[in-house]
Amino acid sequence: MSTRPVHLAPEDHGTAREHGSRRRYRIGVALAILLTVIPFWLVMSGALPNAAVTAAIIFALALVQIVVHVVSFLHLDTQSEGGWTLLAFLFTAVIVVLTIGGSVWVMYHLNTNMMPMPDSAPSTMR
Amino acid sequence: MTHRTTAAPGAAITWHHLDADDHDHDHGGGATVLGFWIYLMSDALIFASLFAMFGVVSTSYAGGPVPRQIFDLPLVALNTALLLASSITFGQAMPHMEAGRIGPTRLWLAVTGVLGAAFVGVELYEFSHLIAEGAGPQRSAFLSAFFTLVGTHGAHVTVGLIWVVTMLVQIGQHGLTGEIRRRVVCLSMFWHFLDIIWIGVFNFVYLYGVIR
Numbered sequence: 261m262s263t264r265p266v267h268l269a270p271e272d273h274g275t276a277r278e279h280g281s282r283r284r285y286r287i288g289v290a291l292a293i294l295l296t297v298i299p300f301w302l303v304m305s306g307a308l309p310n311a312a313v314t315a316a317i318i319f320a321l322a323l324v325q326i327v328v329h330v331v332s333f334l335h336l337d338t339q340s341e342g343g344w345t346l347l348a349f350l351f352t353a354v355i356v357v358l359t360i361g362g363s364v365w366v367m368y369h370l371n372t373n374m375m376p377m378p379d380s381a382p383s384t385m386r
Numbered sequence: 387m388t389h390r391t392t393a394a395p396g397a398a399i400t401w402h403h404l405d406a407d408d409h410d411h412d413h414g415g416g417a418t419v420l421g422f423w424i425y426l427m428s429d430a431l432i433f434a435s436l437f438a439m440f441g442v443v444s445t446s447y448a449g450g451p452v453p454r455q456i457f458d459l460p461l462v463a464l465n466t467a468l469l470l471a472s473s474i475t476f477g478q479a480m481p482h483m484e485a486g487r488i489g490p491t492r493l494w495l496a497v498t499g500v501l502g503a504a505f506v507g508v509e510l511y512e513f514s515h516l517i518a519e520g521a522g523p524q525r526s527a528f529l530s531a532f533f534t535l536v537g538t539h540g541a542h543v544t545v546g547l548i549w550v551v552t553m554l555v556q557i558g559q560h561g562l563t564g565e566i567r568r569r570v571v572c573l574s575m576f577w578h579f580l581d582i583i584w585i586g587v588f589n590f591v592y593l594y595g596v597i598r
Binding site: 282285289292296299304314319325333334345348360 | 420423424427430431434435438439442466467470473474477481484578579582585589593594596597598
């Protein structure tokens with residue numbers, strides 16, 4: 261525990277951190293391009309005949325791409341700002357999932373159980 | 387142990403790699419960056435409610451046009467490429483800014499701004515085309531939600547463009563001082579954030595709309 265390594269430590273730490281950050285950025289760029297091209301290709305070429313399977317794949321890829329962008333472009337990790345950015349992000353993610361998932365789920369069942377669907381409305385009335 | 391404890395405060399002061407070069411002046415960037423992060427998270431909640439609204443009414447066509455008829459996927463692909471490219475070019479500017487190289491920083495920022503302006507231009511073209519076809523926001527709940535969601539994102543990108551131009555001017559006037567760096571860091575977070583929102587838009591609104 262001499263003073264010298266203590267003095268040097270922050271710079272070493274900074275360089276390693278910086279190097280890791282650049283590498284993470286390059287990997288992020290490659291993944292982001294790949295994860296953008298695949299869903300467009302799937303839908304525009306109609307490679308899969310089943311629309312439900314295509315939808316499931318593009319939704320899964322979208323979630324992966326969001327995580328890739330947050331980690332490599334927004335530099336979210338467990339250390340930055342003493343973990344507060346991660347905590348705020350996780351809290352937001354929970355609220356976002358509840359808001360979107362909850363709304364779509366509840367309103368879908370409300371539609372099927374209580375009202376005629378908009379498309380079938382004229383035939384029901386007739 | 388001493389390694390950890392000495393490194394930790396430095397790492398906690400500013401956002402990602404700014405801390406490595408910035409120990410010569412303390413400009414309180416940490417609080418600003420964390421605060422800006424909290425703002426981005428609250429902005430994400432605005433978009434979440436708009437996505438939820440779109441999800442609920444996305445099949446309420448009111449006898450009007452359906453996504454398959456009105457969405458031009460090659461145009462959406464072009465827009466997606468423009469925004470992703472602008473996010474990448476912004477990432478190119480950051481190492482130059484950290485090294486204090488004013489010229490390349492401004493160049494990459496300007497490229498980012500041009501790509502962002504092209505994105506907004508294509509989106510405005512798409513909107514005017516839809517409205518001219520009779521697929522304006524008043525046509526159906528689906529189109530109201532579409533214009534609100536995509537329009538809110540476009541408005542954010544437009545504000546980002548104003549911010550990019552402001553930073554280009556301020557870097558020219560003041561150089562890369564601590565305050566200017568802090569502002570560019572916040573702008574880069576804002577810009578990457580808008581690209582993340584666009585991931586949701588092109589997958590859930592356009593691609594899923596066309597195949598359902």
